[in-house]
Amino acid sequence: MISHLYAHIPFCPKVCPYCSFYKEASDRNKTQAFLDAMLKESELHAGRLRPVTIFFGGGTPTALSTPQLQYLIGGLRQRIDFSAVEEFTIEMNPATVSLEKAAALRALGVNRVSMGVQSWDPGLLETLGRVHSAAQARRSYEILREAGFDNVNLDLMFGIPGQTLAQWRESLIQTIALQPDHISAYCLTYEEDTEYFVRMTRGEYRPDETLDAGLFEVTMELLGAAGFEQYEISNYARSGRECRHNLAYWLGSDYLGLGPSAFSTLQNERWKNVSDTSEFIRRIASGEGAADFREALDADTRKVEQIAFALRTNRGVPTSLLPTDKAAQLVAGGLLREESGRSYLTQRGKMLADAVAEDVI
Amino acid sequence: MSIARTRNFCIIAHIDHGKTTLSDRLLEFTGTIQKREAQEQLLDAMDLERERGITIKAHPIAMKYKAADGETYRLNLSDTPGHVDFSYEVSRSLAACEGALLIIDAAQGVEAQTVANVHLAEKQGLKLIPVINKIDLPNADIDTALKQLEDILAIPAEEAILASAKAGIGIEEILEAVVARIPFPSGKAESRLRALTFDSSFDTYRGVVIYTRVVDGTIKAGDPVKLMFTNRAYEVKEVGIFRPQLPKFLVQDQLQAGDIGYVIANIKSSVEVKVGDTLTNSRLPAESPLPGFQEVQPMVFSGIYPINTADFEGLKAAMGKLQLNDAAFHFMPESSVALGFGFRCGFLGLLHMEIILERLRREFDMDIIATYPSVIYEILKTNGALLKVDNPEQLPDMSVVEEIREPIVKCFIMIPNEYISPMMQLIMEKRGEVKHTESLDTKRVMLTTELPLNEILVDFVDKMKSLTRGYGSMDYEQAGYRAGPLVKLDMLVNGERVDAFSSIVHRDKAEARGRALATKLKEVIPTQLYQVAIQAAIGGKIVARESVSALRKNVIAKCYGGDITRKRKLLEKQKEGKKRMKAIGQVNIPQEAFIEVLKTN
Ligand SMILES: Nc1nc2c(ncn2[C@@H]2O[C@H](COP(=O)(O)OP(=O)(O)OP(=O)(O)O)[C@@H](O)[C@H]2O)c(=O)[nH]1
Ligand SMILES: C[S@@+](CC[C@H](N)C(=O)[O-])C[C@H]1O[C@@H](n2cnc3c(N)ncnc32)[C@H](O)[C@@H]1O
Ligand code: SF4
Ligand SMILES: [Mg+2]
Numbered sequence: 001m002i003s004h005l006y007a008h009i010p011f012c013p014k015v016c017p018y019c020s021f022y023k024e025a026s027d028r029n030k031t032q033a034f035l036d037a038m039l040k041e042s043e044l045h046a047g048r049l050r051p052v053t054i055f056f057g058g059g060t061p062t063a064l065s066t067p068q069l070q071y072l073i074g075g076l077r078q079r080i081d082f083s084a085v086e087e088f089t090i091e092m093n094p095a096t097v098s099l100e101k102a103a104a105l106r107a108l109g110v111n112r113v114s115m116g117v118q119s120w121d122p123g124l125l126e127t128l129g130r131v132h133s134a135a136q137a138r139r140s141y142e143i144l145r146e147a148g149f150d151n152v153n154l155d156l157m158f159g160i161p162g163q164t165l166a167q168w169r170e171s172l173i174q175t176i177a178l179q180p181d182h183i184s185a186y187c188l189t190y191e192e193d194t195e196y197f198v199r200m201t202r203g204e205y206r207p208d209e210t211l212d213a214g215l216f217e218v219t220m221e222l223l224g225a226a227g228f229e230q231y232e233i234s235n236y237a238r239s240g241r242e243c244r245h246n247l248a249y250w251l252g253s254d255y256l257g258l259g260p261s262a263f264s265t266l267q268n269e270r271w272k273n274v275s276d277t278s279e280f281i282r283r284i285a286s287g288e289g290a291a292d293f294r295e296a297l298d299a300d301t302r303k304v305e306q307i308a309f310a311l312r313t314n315r316g317v318p319t320s321l322l323p324t325d326k327a328a329q330l331v332a333g334g335l336l337r338e339e340s341g342r343s344y345l346t347q348r349g350k351m352l353a354d355a356v357a358e359d360v361i
Numbered sequence: 362m363s364i365a366r367t368r369n370f371c372i373i374a375h376i377d378h379g380k381t382t383l384s385d386r387l388l389e390f391t392g393t394i395q396k397r398e399a400q401e402q403l404l405d406a407m408d409l410e411r412e413r414g415i416t417i418k419a420h421p422i423a424m425k426y427k428a429a430d431g432e433t434y435r436l437n438l439s440d441t442p443g444h445v446d447f448s449y450e451v452s453r454s455l456a457a458c459e460g461a462l463l464i465i466d467a468a469q470g471v472e473a474q475t476v477a478n479v480h481l482a483e484k485q486g487l488k489l490i491p492v493i494n495k496i497d498l499p500n501a502d503i504d505t506a507l508k509q510l511e512d513i514l515a516i517p518a519e520e521a522i523l524a525s526a527k528a529g530i531g532i533e534e535i536l537e538a539v540v541a542r543i544p545f546p547s548g549k550a551e552s553r554l555r556a557l558t559f560d561s562s563f564d565t566y567r568g569v570v571i572y573t574r575v576v577d578g579t580i581k582a583g584d585p586v587k588l589m590f591t592n593r594a595y596e597v598k599e600v601g602i603f604r605p606q607l608p609k610f611l612v613q614d615q616l617q618a619g620d621i622g623y624v625i626a627n628i629k630s631s632v633e634v635k636v637g638d639t640l641t642n643s644r645l646p647a648e649s650p651l652p653g654f655q656e657v658q659p660m661v662f663s664g665i666y667p668i669n670t671a672d673f674e675g676l677k678a679a680m681g682k683l684q685l686n687d688a689a690f691h692f693m694p695e696s697s698v699a700l701g702f703g704f705r706c707g708f709l710g711l712l713h714m715e716i717i718l719e720r721l722r723r724e725f726d727m728d729i730i731a732t733y734p735s736v737i738y739e740i741l742k743t744n745g746a747l748l749k750v751d752n753p754e755q756l757p758d759m760s761v762v763e764e765i766r767e768p769i770v771k772c773f774i775m776i777p778n779e780y781i782s783p784m785m786q787l788i789m790e791k792r793g794e795v796k797h798t799e800s801l802d803t804k805r806v807m808l809t810t811e812l813p814l815n816e817i818l819v820d821f822v823d824k825m826k827s828l829t830r831g832y833g834s835m836d837y838e839q840a841g842y843r844a845g846p847l848v849k850l851d852m853l854v855n856g857e858r859v860d861a862f863s864s865i866v867h868r869d870k871a872e873a874r875g876r877a878l879a880t881k882l883k884e885v886i887p888t889q890l891y892q893v894a895i896q897a898a899i900g901g902k903i904v905a906r907e908s909v910s911a912l913r914k915n916v917i918a919k920c921y922g923g924d925i926t927r928k929r930k931l932l933e934k935q936k937e938g939k940k941r942m943k944a945i946g947q948v949n950i951p952q953e954a955f956i957e958v959l960k961t962n
Contacts, residue, residue: 057921186918186919187914187916187918188918189917189918189919209913209914210913210914212913212914213913213914216914233916233918234918234919246921249921249925263925263926265925270925270926272926295926301929304929304932304933305925305929308928308929308932309925309928329947330890333890333891333947335890350916351913351914351915351916352890352912352914352915352916353915353916354915354916354917354931354932354935355889355890355912355915356890357932358932358935358936358939359890361932361933361936
């Protein structure tokens with residue numbers, strides 16, 4: 001039985017210039033066909049699905065209207081056994097939140113919300129090309145609480161072009177003051193197929209590794225002091241509020257992904273659905289598989305993944321999985337910490353997690 | 362073709378005077394290649410030759426020429442390299458010939474390598490045909506070139522042919538002169554076989570291809586033959602002549618006295634064939650072998666190591682194949698604390714070394730690094746023993762060293778008068794002495810100087826060229842040893858001595874060089890997980906230090922389910938990249954570091 005279900009909703013109110021997730025600006029004509037394709041795809045796997053966690057991501061799932069969300073989630077409930085669900089997350093853009101929609105989602109069983117605030121600074125929101133203001137984000141957060149969501153994550157980004165250490169500190173303090181249950185703080189990545197990347201290659205944006213490192217340090221420091229546990233490189237939670245769905249990815253569990261561009265991993269197989277909504281709809285309707293990438297995962301590959309990803313979490317990895325000499329070097333160099341048979345990244349190790357992972361795989 | 366109608370000649374000159382371009386014209390004129398299919402400098406077939414615009418290997422080619430006398434002649438031409446490092450190629454080609462075209466660039470006049478090559482050719486008793494080339498150039502100075510021919514080389518100016526390889530002027534006159542002036546080979550087809558191995562190459566399917574000049578007798582497929590030096594016997598599978606384009610080997614029924622061609626005899630291993638060996642018939646062997654060649658002694662040494670220890674055997678095989686085609690290249694196994702197992706290699710000069718490294722990388726796809734080049738030092742120990750050391754690592758403890766002697770070269774430098782004073786300064790900087798100054802004509806002088814070989818290895822020629830605006834040229838020969846205040850300079854990475862970077866240098870230059878090296882290494886060693894300390898040390902005393910600060914941040918922020926494949930591939934790719942670096946202790950040093958260090962002076 002597969003315990004983790006992901007659904008990808010590839011629509012956004014407006015496409016952000018830094019983002020490389022598969023999405024398109026919402027298109028009313030396609031939406032119904034898309035929802036039907038999602039339901040049909042879920043039927044293909046219904047027999048082996050008994051989700052404990054569900055994650056609606058994107059894109060922006062709440063770019064769908066309340067009736068569309070009801071149609072989709074209601075439809076899934078009819079096809080899949082929802083009886084074991086413990087965590088059901090939906091991603092939101094602050095511009096797509098209303099009390100009515102929030103209440104409807106709660107009624108549909110959604111019990112966790114992840115909202116993309118990114119920054120509380122009006123200038124930086126502008127730089128990011130976000131459709132919402134800081135005030136709107138604050139209001140949306142209040143609405144979620146009013147609607148009764150007691151498990152809310154806020155996404156923040158640092159390393160935004162022009163962002164100073166002081167601005168970032170301020171954003172963190174404001175976020176902490178709202179008392180969310182979970183905070184994801186992502187360092188901006190210049191993804192290849194984005195406008196930001198083009199600007200970087202043109203020299204308009206210059207990533208500053210030293211500044212980013214400083215911003216990351218402040219993040220760990222402030223959120224730690226505010227009682228958030230850094231349970232993964234970019235994720236901080238109050239006790240008991242870790243995102244179980246994401247942890248499942250990082251700790252190497254199987255998961256099924258529905259929708260365009262979604263990945264699935266089942267035992268020794270991984271596939272990815274085509275990253276094109278119309279093509280996804282067409283394939284599902286005609287009974288073809290939606291996958292356009294597949295790979296077999298042998299034991300070695302899974303082991304490599306397990307080390308690389310678990311190392312990013314506060315679960316660490318069994319030291320026995322690491323090459324002895326390398327591990328010793330990393331411990332001596334202050335990048336790894338060893339405790340009763342498991343190895344964990346130190347604070348400096350977290351800043352260099354990729355280099356450490358590469359060193360030990 | 363009868364022996365009376367065979368002519369064997371090579372083309373010799375200073376570098377860039379137009380040998381290869383003239384070869385193109387000769388090949389075209391004789392119809393050996395079609396003009397339209399010709400690409401420029403056709404004989405420079407190696408990528409490296411084409412890229413650098415220089416000839417590295419001598420290229421023999423067979424042509425047919427119908428002369429003015431109505432007879433058809435077999436002309437065997439051999440284009441040769443002009444650079445000093447490859448003069449061994451020239452002398453082996455000369456040994457297969459009776460004459461040579463001596464090319465002189467009309468704008469440059471006689472240069473150092475012109476003189477050196479003329480001496481080589483005269484020593485072997487070859488008939489020289491002087492050709493003043495590039496007369497099409499606006500700055501061609503034919504009169505001066507002719508005068509230099511007489512004054513410097515003692516060759517009568519009337520013998521010179523005026524030509525332009527580029528414009529195709531004088532080509533027929535050159536061919537007629539080859540026929541008329543160069544004597545035909547003197548051997549006898551009826552005598553017992555004696556054929557000189559002057560080069561060889563390796564064919565994956567057919568084994569060793571021997572390049573030979575048949576001096577006496579005949580050779581054909583099916584003949585039982587043996588190499589007289591190794592005394593190994595073979596059966597000839599095929600003989601033939603050389604063509605400029607594919608197929609490069611053209612089968613013939615037989616080769617006879619006077620011919621230049623190839624022999625394939627199922628020889629599987631490259632080590633069995635020694636250049637200079639004599640091939641004879643094993644049933645009717647010749648009484649004595651041909652004189653062969655004086656072994657060339659490498660002057661420059663460097664350790665070549667595979668980046669991945671597993672490539673050791675592959676590297677050895679690659680070097681064996683290169684050596685077959687390049688008799689001047691020497692190698693033998695050695696090991697290094699920092700670099701593992703590799704080879705100590707000997708070269709004729711730095712260009713030769715660069716070319717070998719490049720060929721190993723390109724033709725054999727080897728990831729390799731080379732240690733800083735060294736010359737052979739003589740170490741006189743306090744107990745009176747004399748030690749030869751071609752690797753700074755073998756230098757004994759200084760407490761038992763009485764003196765270190767370095768090789769000196771006699772260097773002949775030809776320059777226009779106006780550059781005498783900056784040239785003198787360069788020679789001083791390089792610890793040299795001018796022994797003799799001689800006016801060649803009203804415009805030029807020849808400085809006979811003595812310099813430590815070590816000092817002219819890396820950048821002397823470049824500096825000389827640039828301060829004489831390209832008009833200076835030089836040639837050198839070994840001239841014994843001299844004691845000097847030499848010290849060993851070591852480079853330490855995180856406290857570990859990296860023997861690849863060690864060198865023996867003059868005491869007064871050691872510190873500056875140490876600093877320059879440390880700065881260079883700081884530039885080329887990438888930031889990594891840990892801080893890297895770089896130090897230069899002379900006899901245990903640190904004289905310079907630099908550090909590469911550790912990576913600050915290297916972590917992708919977001920990893921959702923789908924990213925896992927992408928992320929893993931990224932890590933694996935980076936890991937692959939590291940494999941192309943040499944790990945010394947905890948530090949990964951890229952190949953470029955070893956190359957850059959070579960260039961630092
Ligand atoms: N103007 C002019 N240029 C020429 C002539 N002959 C050769 N060159 C040029 O001189 C340069 C060197 O010619 P090469 O034929 O490569 O000279 P080389 O003597 O074979 O050089 P190495 O093999 O490196 O010693 C090239 O750029 C040629 O195009 C000529 O007759 N006239
Ligand atoms: C699918 S979005 C979340 C919901 C919604 N679409 C939104 O943007 O508000 C996932 C999150 O990834 C982060 N993100 C997107 N592109 C990023 C990038 N190039 N670098 C770092 N973080 C990025 C943002 O924090 C964003 O909120
Ligand atoms: S950041 Fe969110 S809203 Fe912006 S384009 Fe990406 S998925 Fe859409
Ligand atoms: Mg040439």
